[in-house]
Amino acid sequence: MTAARICDSPAEAVAGIEDGSTILIGGFGLAGMPVRLIDALIDQGATDLTVVSNNAGNGDTGLAALLAKGRVRKMICSFPRQPDSWVFDGLYRAGKIELEVVPQGNLAERIRAAGAGIGAFYCPTGVGTPLAEGKETRDIDGRTYVLEYPIRGDVALIGAHRSDRMGNLVYRKTARNFGPVMATAGELVVAQVSEVVETGQLDPEVIVTPSIYVDRVVAV
Amino acid sequence: MTAARICDSPAEAVAGIEDGSTILIGGFGLAGMPVRLIDALIDQGATDLTVVSNNAGNGDTGLAALLAKGRVRKMICSFPRQPDSWVFDGLYRAGKIELEVVPQGNLAERIRAAGAGIGAFYCPTGVGTPLAEGKETRDIDGRTYVLEYPIRGDVALIGAHRSDRMGNLVYRKTARNFGPVMATAGELVVAQVSEVVETGQLDPEVIVTPSIYVDRVVAV
Amino acid sequence: MSLSEHEMAALIARDIEPGSFVNLGIGRPTLVADHLPAGAGIVLHTENGMLNMGPAATGDQADPDLINAGKVPVTELPGSAYFHHADSFAMMRGGHLDVCVLGAFQVSARGDLANWHTGEPDAIPAVGGAMDLAAGAKRVYVMMTLFTRDGVPKLVPECTYPLTGVGCVDRIYTDLATFVITDRGVVVRDTFGISFEELSVRLPVPLVDRPDQPAPRPVRGASQPAGDSPRRS
Amino acid sequence: MSLSEHEMAALIARDIEPGSFVNLGIGRPTLVADHLPAGAGIVLHTENGMLNMGPAATGDQADPDLINAGKVPVTELPGSAYFHHADSFAMMRGGHLDVCVLGAFQVSARGDLANWHTGEPDAIPAVGGAMDLAAGAKRVYVMMTLFTRDGVPKLVPECTYPLTGVGCVDRIYTDLATFVITDRGVVVRDTFGISFEELSVRLPVPLVDRPDQPAPRPVRGASQPAGDSPRRS
Numbered sequence: 001m002t003a004a005r006i007c008d009s010p011a012e013a014v015a016g017i018e019d020g021s022t023i024l025i026g027g028f029g030l031a032g033m034p035v036r037l038i039d040a041l042i043d044q045g046a047t048d049l050t051v052v053s054n055n056a057g058n059g060d061t062g063l064a065a066l067l068a069k070g071r072v073r074k075m076i077c078s079f080p081r082q083p084d085s086w087v088f089d090g091l092y093r094a095g096k097i098e099l100e101v102v103p104q105g106n107l108a109e110r111i112r113a114a115g116a117g118i119g120a121f122y123c124p125t126g127v128g129t130p131l132a133e134g135k136e137t138r139d140i141d142g143r144t145y146v147l148e149y150p151i152r153g154d155v156a157l158i159g160a161h162r163s164d165r166m167g168n169l170v171y172r173k174t175a176r177n178f179g180p181v182m183a184t185a186g187e188l189v190v191a192q193v194s195e196v197v198e199t200g201q202l203d204p205e206v207i208v209t210p211s212i213y214v215d216r217v218v219a220v
Numbered sequence: 221m222t223a224a225r226i227c228d229s230p231a232e233a234v235a236g237i238e239d240g241s242t243i244l245i246g247g248f249g250l251a252g253m254p255v256r257l258i259d260a261l262i263d264q265g266a267t268d269l270t271v272v273s274n275n276a277g278n279g280d281t282g283l284a285a286l287l288a289k290g291r292v293r294k295m296i297c298s299f300p301r302q303p304d305s306w307v308f309d310g311l312y313r314a315g316k317i318e319l320e321v322v323p324q325g326n327l328a329e330r331i332r333a334a335g336a337g338i339g340a341f342y343c344p345t346g347v348g349t350p351l352a353e354g355k356e357t358r359d360i361d362g363r364t365y366v367l368e369y370p371i372r373g374d375v376a377l378i379g380a381h382r383s384d385r386m387g388n389l390v391y392r393k394t395a396r397n398f399g400p401v402m403a404t405a406g407e408l409v410v411a412q413v414s415e416v417v418e419t420g421q422l423d424p425e426v427i428v429t430p431s432i433y434v435d436r437v438v439a440v
Numbered sequence: 441m442s443l444s445e446h447e448m449a450a451l452i453a454r455d456i457e458p459g460s461f462v463n464l465g466i467g468r469p470t471l472v473a474d475h476l477p478a479g480a481g482i483v484l485h486t487e488n489g490m491l492n493m494g495p496a497a498t499g500d501q502a503d504p505d506l507i508n509a510g511k512v513p514v515t516e517l518p519g520s521a522y523f524h525h526a527d528s529f530a531m532m533r534g535g536h537l538d539v540c541v542l543g544a545f546q547v548s549a550r551g552d553l554a555n556w557h558t559g560e561p562d563a564i565p566a567v568g569g570a571m572d573l574a575a576g577a578k579r580v581y582v583m584m585t586l587f588t589r590d591g592v593p594k595l596v597p598e599c600t601y602p603l604t605g606v607g608c609v610d611r612i613y614t615d616l617a618t619f620v621i622t623d624r625g626v627v628v629r630d631t632f633g634i635s636f637e638e639l640s641v642r643l644p645v646p647l648v649d650r651p652d653q654p655a656p657r658p659v660r661g662a663s664q665p666a667g668d669s670p671r672r673s
Numbered sequence: 674m675s676l677s678e679h680e681m682a683a684l685i686a687r688d689i690e691p692g693s694f695v696n697l698g699i700g701r702p703t704l705v706a707d708h709l710p711a712g713a714g715i716v717l718h719t720e721n722g723m724l725n726m727g728p729a730a731t732g733d734q735a736d737p738d739l740i741n742a743g744k745v746p747v748t749e750l751p752g753s754a755y756f757h758h759a760d761s762f763a764m765m766r767g768g769h770l771d772v773c774v775l776g777a778f779q780v781s782a783r784g785d786l787a788n789w790h791t792g793e794p795d796a797i798p799a800v801g802g803a804m805d806l807a808a809g810a811k812r813v814y815v816m817m818t819l820f821t822r823d824g825v826p827k828l829v830p831e832c833t834y835p836l837t838g839v840g841c842v843d844r845i846y847t848d849l850a851t852f853v854i855t856d857r858g859v860v861v862r863d864t865f866g867i868s869f870e871e872l873s874v875r876l877p878v879p880l881v882d883r884p885d886q887p888a889p890r891p892v893r894g895a896s897q898p899a900g901d902s903p904r905r906s
Contacts, residue, residue: 003692029507031506054525092564103572104487105528105532108529116329116763119342119365120360121341122338124533129602129605173425173490174506174507177525184764204723211725248722250737251739301799325720325762336530336534348839349835385519388521391755392738393736394755395738396722397722404530419519420518
């Protein structure tokens with residue numbers, strides 16, 4: 001991987017995403033959601049996607065719009081059902097989309113594991129519940145754990161606050177959420193930011209996502 | 221756990237550490253090494269310790285001084301042998317100290333696992349080497365992994381740059397190293413810092429170790 | 441007299457030790473924040489990546505980048521810290537949170553929790569961070585009404601709804617009583633407008649009167665709630 | 674003529690693609706940094722928690738909080754970033770580093786690496802980050818002399834020293850030749866002052882002449898190194 005490319009447009013930033021891809025999409029609700037990249041992905045046309053994101057779309061924009069276009073075959077998320085998730089709800093009830101519900105912390109840790117080269121890990125969350133059914137368990141030091149596997153993305157689309165020209169990223173408040181872990185786990189990592197600054201203008205102590213993880217950046 | 225206590229002295233900061241404890245000690249060489257806490261621990265007198273640290277002491281001060289006093293039963297580290305590790309070298313050759321060598325990344329990840337509630341994890345590092353001998357392995361997606369277990373501390377002694385009065389910590393340059401993960405994995409976490417500032421003076425975006433992990437802080 | 445939501449929240453708030461790190465679940469448990477004593481140094485965690493969360497934002501304070509787990513705009517306090525989702529759930533799973541307060545559909549006598557899914561065929565399952573909190577927090581307190589609107593007990597021998605966690609609940613705060621799950625069984629700690637005997641009759645689980653008061657508990661409130669006849673599930 | 678350390682370092686530097694993220698092992702591999710072309714955007718990682726590490730610090734620049742994996746004071750460059758050890762090794766283990774350059778005691782014909790322990794009874798074992806790098810980097814380049822001072826080959830059928838990693842080495846840069854480990858065997862890419870035939874005689878592993886030059890390689894240098902008669906291990 002080389003340093004990030006600063007793109008001129010969201011369209012350039014999402015170019016080349018293939019049908020059938022698994023796409024990690026950052027954000028918790030709308031905070032940190034890379035809405036402009038999703039809009040560009042809708043225009044770009046990739047379909048038959050698996051989307052990994054905490055929620056399954058809000059209102060009629062962003063991820064919800066991608067779902068409404070019928071581009072998503074499967075959602076992997078922790079919390080699809082929200083007051084404004086009517087697009088997903090309709091597709092789900094019509095049997096037009098697959099759903100894998102993953103506890104929120106397992107979602108984050110499985111994505112981290114993919115980025116960190118961990119083959120699998122034993123996790124105490126969900127033991128004895130329907131979400132652990134059929135999964136391997138193991139007792140360690142008197143506690144029962146479920147074996148969980150990494151979740152990788154062909155692509156990660158994330159929202160951040162600022163980037164420098166190398167692709168070092170900082171986030172803003174709780175919009176940080178899934179961005180930093182998804183950036184480690186995508187084969188192609190694209191960040192939507194508010195501003196691109198010159199390299200050297202971000203304090204090396206406060207960079208959250210180092211440039212090594214970032215392929216493309218677009219300021220919107 | 222409640223917010224951190226700001227201590228008046230290193231002696232107060234290490235009070236109550238018991239014989240036989242496992243102590244995580246931050247630092248990579250001398251960068252981030254909490255030398256004043258180790259000096260206080262020597263005075264405090266706890267013995268029969270297991271020490272987990274990247275190295276096994278440099279020169280005659282800090283961890284080397286603790287070793288020289290015969291307080292350490294076992295070292296768990298990645299790189300004991302250094303040009304100035306004569307104290308450890310002498311004890312080891314005399315059969316007066318146990319040694320468990322752990323690959324550096326496994327050391328960091330095993331400590332993280334302890335802090336993160338992960339029961340065990342499959343790691344590709346060291347497969348087929350003497351350091352994986354006798355450990356369980358597993359093939360996942362065509363690659364072989366070794367099962368690694370958490371390393372917990374009864375105590376973590378770490379060096380940081382600044383703390384606020386709640387115990388939020390920031391570090392300085394590569395002195396960050398093991399501090400943030402050890403802070404998550406010690407039952408009692410003590411930080412030596414250069415300065416304690418008023419709560420609110422550290423930018424919430426740049427705090428590396430949140431106060432929840434820190435029990436005692438002393439400025440030296 | 442039975443407790444209002446705010447009285448339940450106040451009771452829970454009173455039971456949280458000064459200096460604790462606490463996560464309040466989405467919905468009713470959020471009310472606990474309004475009753476935490478000022479100056480007690482209780483720090484709120486929100487699983488979407490923040491410690492020392494402040495009150496809900498009002499008016500111009502609202503910032504779409506600063507929300508809680510319920511996606512409500514909130515505020516910072518001095519000493520706040522942000523972190524990403526894997527770090528936030530590592531904090532939770534690693535046992536660093538002292539208390540979490542969660543709502544529930546059902547709690548079993550041995551502390552099993554069901555609060556994420558009704559199991560109905562047309563319901564869309566959504567778990568969020570509930571299972572992580574149930575498995576991770578040092579102490580799990582449930583805040584719920586003791587009976588459904590139809591009068592069905594929510595404290596049950598075995599949960600019939602899909603589980604969130606096994607044996608994870610420590611205390612149950614309800615409008616009619618506070619229960620502590622112990623090795624000896626379900627101990628009734630407080631009652632509100634109902635007698636221990638009536639509770640025992642209306643609930644399908646064996647109850648233990650609170651240990652520090654061997655004599656049967658007098659009814660604290662004045663009037664008995666009308667209460668539908670409970671169906672046993 | 675055989676290559677000096679700096680010539681080896683320069684050769685490796687020339688083979689690293691612009692924009693790569695690279696970790697240089699302690700000791701001799703550090704020399705590669707001196708030969709990386711300016712402006713190629715090659716970013717150095719040091720496993721003690723830094724990306725975009727600058728050159729060694731001189732004089733007053735030295736800061737005890739800013740060191741490399743060899744514990745030598747170094748400097749920042751614009752775009753540097755710091756992170757903790759678990760994040761640093763996650764970066765490594767997760768396959769995000771393009772190249773690491775490591776020293777070696779021995780490399781086997783199938784790319785096994787031995788570089789952390791001589792296995793002698795009085796040696797104190799110390800592995801550091803070597804196993805993590807061997808397992809994690811996308812490409813592992815070894816930089817070593819081809820023979821020990823006693824003339825013993827370090828490219829061997831099977832390592833006799835304790836392993837650092839199995840089948841992890843991609844290329845071996847030595848003073849006398851550059852080798853590429855392939856599915857077809859050990860390919861000799863370059864030779865320096867030695868012929869392919871002599872290499873084949875002196876090394877205890879089958880060699881493949883480089884694929885793009887089917888004819889036997891002429892000796893590039895003038896004089897043959899004296900070289901003790903190699904012992905086969």
